[in-house]
Amino acid sequence: MIKKFRIGNPIETDSVVTKIDIENGKIPYFETVSAEKKLTLKMEKSDRVYGLGETVRGINKRGYIFTSNCSDDPNHTEDKRSLYAAQNFFVFWGKVKGFGMYVDTPGHVSFDIGYTDKDIFSIIFEDFDADIYVVDGDSIKDIVKQFRGIIGKSYVPPRWAFGFGQSRWSYMNEQEVREVVDNYDKQDIPIDSVYLDIDYMERYKDFTIDDERFPDFTAFVKEMSDKGIHLVPIIDAGVKIEDGYDVYEEGVKNDYFCKKENGENLVAAVWPGKVHFPDFLKDDTRRWFGEKYKVLLDYGIDGFWNDMNEPAIFYTEDHLKEVFKQLKDYEGKNLDIESFFNMQGLVGGLANNEEDYRRFYHEYKGKKYRHDKVHNIFGYNMTRAAGEAFERLSPDKRILMFSRSSYIGMHRYGGVWCGDNKSWWSHLLLNIQQMPALNMCGFLYSGADVGGFGADVTEDLLMRWIEFGIFTPLFRDHSAKGTRRQELYRFVDKESFKNIVRLRYSLIPYLYSEFMKAVNNDGMLFTPLSFEYPDDEMAYEVEDQLLVGESIMIAPIYKQNASGRYVYLPEEMKLCRFRSYEDYDVEIIEKGHHYIKADLNEVLVFIRKGHALPLAAPVERTEKIDYNGLKYECFECDKDDYEMYVDDGISR
Numbered sequence: 001m002i003k004k005f006r007i008g009n010p011i012e013t014d015s016v017v018t019k020i021d022i023e024n025g026k027i028p029y030f031e032t033v034s035a036e037k038k039l040t041l042k043m044e045k046s047d048r049v050y051g052l053g054e055t056v057r058g059i060n061k062r063g064y065i066f067t068s069n070c071s072d073d074p075n076h077t078e079d080k081r082s083l084y085a086a087q088n089f090f091v092f093w094g095k096v097k098g099f100g101m102y103v104d105t106p107g108h109v110s111f112d113i114g115y116t117d118k119d120i121f122s123i124i125f126e127d128f129d130a131d132i133y134v135v136d137g138d139s140i141k142d143i144v145k146q147f148r149g150i151i152g153k154s155y156v157p158p159r160w161a162f163g164f165g166q167s168r169w170s171y172m173n174e175q176e177v178r179e180v181v182d183n184y185d186k187q188d189i190p191i192d193s194v195y196l197d198i199d200y201m202e203r204y205k206d207f208t209i210d211d212e213r214f215p216d217f218t219a220f221v222k223e224m225s226d227k228g229i230h231l232v233p234i235i236d237a238g239v240k241i242e243d244g245y246d247v248y249e250e251g252v253k254n255d256y257f258c259k260k261e262n263g264e265n266l267v268a269a270v271w272p273g274k275v276h277f278p279d280f281l282k283d284d285t286r287r288w289f290g291e292k293y294k295v296l297l298d299y300g301i302d303g304f305w306n307d308m309n310e311p312a313i314f315y316t317e318d319h320l321k322e323v324f325k326q327l328k329d330y331e332g333k334n335l336d337i338e339s340f341f342n343m344q345g346l347v348g349g350l351a352n353n354e355e356d357y358r359r360f361y362h363e364y365k366g367k368k369y370r371h372d373k374v375h376n377i378f379g380y381n382m383t384r385a386a387g388e389a390f391e392r393l394s395p396d397k398r399i400l401m402f403s404r405s406s407y408i409g410m411h412r413y414g415g416v417w418c419g420d421n422k423s424w425w426s427h428l429l430l431n432i433q434q435m436p437a438l439n440m441c442g443f444l445y446s447g448a449d450v451g452g453f454g455a456d457v458t459e460d461l462l463m464r465w466i467e468f469g470i471f472t473p474l475f476r477d478h479s480a481k482g483t484r485r486q487e488l489y490r491f492v493d494k495e496s497f498k499n500i501v502r503l504r505y506s507l508i509p510y511l512y513s514e515f516m517k518a519v520n521n522d523g524m525l526f527t528p529l530s531f532e533y534p535d536d537e538m539a540y541e542v543e544d545q546l547l548v549g550e551s552i553m554i555a556p557i558y559k560q561n562a563s564g565r566y567v568y569l570p571e572e573m574k575l576c577r578f579r580s581y582e583d584y585d586v587e588i589i590e591k592g593h594h595y596i597k598a599d600l601n602e603v604l605v606f607i608r609k610g611h612a613l614p615l616a617a618p619v620e621r622t623e624k625i626d627y628n629g630l631k632y633e634c635f636e637c638d639k640d641d642y643e644m645y646v647d648d649g650i651s652r
């Protein structure tokens with residue numbers, strides 16, 4: 001059962017699609033402390049908190065403070081309170097009580113879950129305006145399902161988007177892209193897509209193609225498509241200010257951009273230098289910007305990723321002027337500890353400065369709002385612009401779309417990737433722990449940059465990360481300009497990379513089927529053990545194993561030099577230790593704790609009792625998978641016991 005309560009006068013976010021009447025009584029479970037703009041709750045020892053989507057730290061969120069404030073911060077260290085997303089749904093679960101709560105407000109809100117006082121959970125609002133949905137249910141899974149039922153069905157990508165994708169910030173021209181594909185094909189490593197980062201554009205202008213780097217883009221898209229390869233270009237939130245650039249000129253003429261208090265368009269800077277930000281909260285702007293994707297659809301493009309939509313800001317013109325003026329005071333001075341750090345702060349504080357988010361406004365549902373009040377729904381509405389346009393522009397064919405910034409509601413229009421992680425073992429674990437929380441909030445098509453975006457990867461880390469990535473719907477190797485090259489064929493043990501990526505393709509019928517079941521039944525693809533085995537105390541302790549769909553449990557290895565790991569089995573299971581689709585050993589393992597060996601090239605998959613895992617013969621492209629030739633690994637069941645979801649993978 002879901003009840004809705006209202007605090008103050010909240011701004012509508014369109015994240016909930018079911019109409020629910022507002023209750024008059026007080027919000028249950030929490031104490032409302034209006035004077036301090038917060039809700040508080042005393043936690044019992046057994047209470048745990050799950051959810052909040054894309055954040056740092058473990059699956060159980062108790063013990064830290066998280067703030068919903070979409071930010072472009074490429075250092076996802078465990079002290080960070082915010083990453084790119086604002087996904088304000090959690091489940092509180094303990095021996096005395098259990099419930100779910102969705103805090104719907106587009107402004108800043110903090111979840112202090114035992115940070116200030118280890119036994120107090122406080123929800124602290126910047127503005128005490130929010131719609132609060134309280135979900136009562138019999139189990140964590142039931143609560144999640146009910147919540148998902150009111151926010152609308154999750155986005156479904158085309159099936160080819162379950163194939164492997166290679167990306168790199170710095171593919172400078174079509175020849176480089178061609179070589180990537182040729183190298184994958186030469187090594188027999190399957191691949192479905194290559195991502196185009198900002199360098200494909202003419203001077204970083206959205207919806208343009210640099211015609212020196214891609215002299216005949218139509219022909220190139222066709223050449224790739226004939227090979228079964230999808231090119232997926234990036235779209236940035238900022239529109240370059242440049243005379244003669246149609247997107248800029250139309251935006252100015254029709255008042256599509258965000259404005260300052262004085263009515264002038266805000267001038268900020270990102271990749272192209274000075275830009276205006278489309279006011280994605282405004283219906284007209286959304287419609288117009290969404291329509292622009294047609295430029296690329298007409299080239300034959302069928303997938304996109306939306307970046308920098310927190311929005312990321314290098315500086316605003318006004319702030320930069322102020323800083324230059326203030327810097328004059330420091331000229332010729334003997335800078336001491338205080339003045340030096342102050343000066344450094346002026347320059348270092350230019351990017352993503354909170355102050356800048358108070359310098360511009362939106363027109364939303366007929367009213368004017370200062371940006372910081374609606375900050376967390378900006379990226380959501382950029383992706384919504386695209387998603388709504390694709391329904392018009394491509395009514396028969398699904399288009400791949402995922403975004404960096406997000407808010408609940410955006411899950412209907414696209415997936416997410418987890419932004420600029422690093423080639424760190426701890427970020428492989430973070431990737432594992434983020435998946436269930438994303439799923440709870442409706443983000444099913446998701447994944448992180450496999451191998452890590454920043455820093456130099458090592459072959460063993462990449463191998464272990466690929467071994468986990470083969471289970472995530474979005475399975476993309478992406479890395480930053482200037483870091484070690486990360487394409488799989490550049491490493492020594494190409495054979496193992498090949499075998500593991502091929503295993504992914506063997507798993508696609510299962511993964512796609514389980515993904516679609518999660519969409520249709522408002523379920524999760526990645527489930528923590530505690531959600532599935534609530535009566536098993538030990539299951540609550542496990543933070544590094546996940547159930548993937550109904551048939552399997554995975555126990556990824558995320559530690560350097562490990563030749564195995566401790567695994568907890570909540571019931572007897574059948575272990576498949578995969579080196580490849582053809583080569584694996586099988587063993588029945590009893591309930592309890594075990595140390596399970598797994599060499600660097602081995603993937604551990606545990607099949608649950610009474611369940612079956614379908615496997616396809618490996619192929620080089622998703623669309624070549626032969627659904628008639630599936631084999632089944634079963635544990636005390638029959639292949640007929642497995643309900644397979646199948647469709648054409650492309651139509652809506």
Ligand code: MIG
Nearest residue numbers: 169197198307404419420480
């Ligand atoms: O801050 O377009 O997260 O995936 O490669 C850099 C360049 C801007 C951030 C994205 C990353 C992408 C990069 N972008």
